[in-house]
Amino acid sequence: MRAIWKGALTFGLVNVPVKVYSATEDHDVPLHQVHNKDGGRIRYQRICEIDGEVVPFADIDKAYDDGERTVVLTKEDIDSLPAERSREIDVVEFVPSEQVDLLTLDRAYYLEPDGASPKAYVLLRKTLEQTERTAIVRFSLRQKTRLAALRVRGDVLVLQTLLWADEVREAAFPALDEPVRISAKELELSASLVDSFASDFDPSQFVDEYQEELRTLIDAKLEKGDALDTSETFGDREVEETGGEVIDLMEALRASVERSRAARAGAADGTKKDAASSDSTAAEKSAKSSKKKAAKAS
The missing domain is CATH 2.40.290.10 (Ku70; Chain: A; Domain 2)
Incomplete structure (x- = not known):
């Protein structure tokens, strides 16, 4: 540094x-502007409005x-x-x-x-x-x-x-001035949802997906040029519609908690299976090793 x-x-x-x-430090992919007609690079100049001359910095x-x-x-x-x-x-x-x-x-x-x-x-x-x-x-x-x-x-x-x-701007949103009733059950379900996502923050576990996809796109285009089919590179993805008001908040909370619990359970089962598979492989290797030793001894 x-x-x-x-x-x-x-x-x-x-x-x-x-x-x-x-x-x-910034790790964004460096991009510059070009003319879409012929690929010519766009340049900016500091020009004096009086004499029309380009002025050095x-x-x-x-x-x-x-x-x-x-x-x-x-x-x-x-x-x-x-x-x-x-x-x-x-x-x-x-x-x-x-x-x-x-x-x-x-x-x-x-x-x-x-x-x-x-x-x-x-x-x-x-x-x-x-x-x-x-x-x-x-x-x-x-x-x-x-x-x-x-x-x-x-x-x-x-x-x-x-x-x-x-x-720093003041946040003045009229909607927040209106009284809102939150039931004990809604608060309980919301807290359960928070608990299901509870974790220790590790920033290294997160990546800039946009920059990774941009690099993938650049590499693919360098290889295939204008013949690139982006659906082959990224697959066909459906754009999820987000936003709008949740009509049944309780049902949405219940579904979210159940989905989160199922995901955690699936991850735990996968870990157990991996551990069991590892133990099984180790046991097989140990058994084979014992057989070889027994054969040599005889």
Whole structure:
């Protein structure tokens, strides 16, 4: 990984030099646009509307237009902002971790200790673990002042940027203002359905099916060209109709619980059969081995 930012994490008089790394990466299949008539690649150019010339990126500044006047801001103007020059991640408060709304979480970054000794880094990490609190920090990155949550992941401090309060919309849905009666039986069946799907979350068990299918499509098209029959590649699939109101909620809950239980039972039976088959195979091998030994002994 390559560090995207270097600075210091500060709280009180404590200063922790750190390097910042992107914690996530994109694995989507890279696609570009082409003209459907001849396959020519689509190109975009930065053209000045006054002289019609293509402008190199290095010669482009930013501007603000209030409707009557335009103010041009050069790179030097932007760099002169005090917040932009700051190389510090300032801890402003430590809050109970449950108070950080998941809806506000944005990009994640790893922090690596950059000093001669990682002691201050480890001290802060252990303090956050022991107090079960999250540090709220403020810093500047890529021409933006950012609010972030500093928390622990394994042995590493993770910086996760937060949306500002005015960036989160309020959910105002009139349908939720109406009183709704939920019976005890409906709640019981719903809880049973939840129990039937209960598990420990393991993100490695999930894959991006769309990207996998897209790669399959690309490989098949590279092999067969325009003669590709997608039904041969993916099979004929019926599109399930989703949405709409469930007319009989109780019946839907019962059916869902029964189907989930049947699926779990089938999976368990399959596991038992596999185990029995494995035991049987092992027993057969053991018996054959014993016969061979007996034959050699005689």
